[in-house]
Amino acid sequence: MQLVAGHHGATAAFVGTMRDFNEGDAVHGMTLEHYPGMTEKFLEQISRSAAERWQLLDTLILHRVGTLQPNDPIVLVAVWSAHRKTPSRPAAG
Numbered sequence: 074m075q076l077v078a079g080h081h082g083a084t085a086a087f088v089g090t091m092r093d094f095n096e097g098d099a100v101h102g103m104t105l106e107h108y109p110g111m112t113e114k115f116l117e118q119i120s121r122s123a124a125e126r127w128q129l130l131d132t133l134i135l136h137r138v139g140t141l142q143p144n145d146p147i148v149l150v151a152v153w154s155a156h157r158k159t160p161s162r163p164a165a166g
Contacts, residue, residue, distance in 0.1 A: 081130050083157040087150045093143035105138045105147070112136070129154050 093100055120132040133151040141147060 081153040081155060083154050085152050087148075088146050089148040089150075091141050091143050091145045091147050100143065102140060102142050104140050105136075107136075107138050123152065127152070127154065 091100075091103065116134045116136065120134055123129060124132055129152050131153045133149070135149040137145070137147050
């Protein structure tokens with residue numbers, strides 16, 4: 074997918090942030106690992122599925138790996154659509 078100038082009427086973005094708790098326990102940090110190739114393939118599947126379901130013009134998913142601390146951003150999801158009403162649901166997850 075690629076945005077064409079003038080075709081999108083809305084952009085929505087969601088940033089997921091690391092919390093300092095999980096199921097009542099304090100969390101001071103964590104390390105996220107992934108399998109290169111497999112991770113990107115799965116994120117592409119998510120993007121394609123969302124684009125079809127909500128008629129999106131384009132999508133972007135960035136997910137961090139490595140050591141994270143509370144309040145660090147973990148994931149960015151951005152979507153573009155022709156109409157303003159469309160992008161809020163897929164961006165929020």
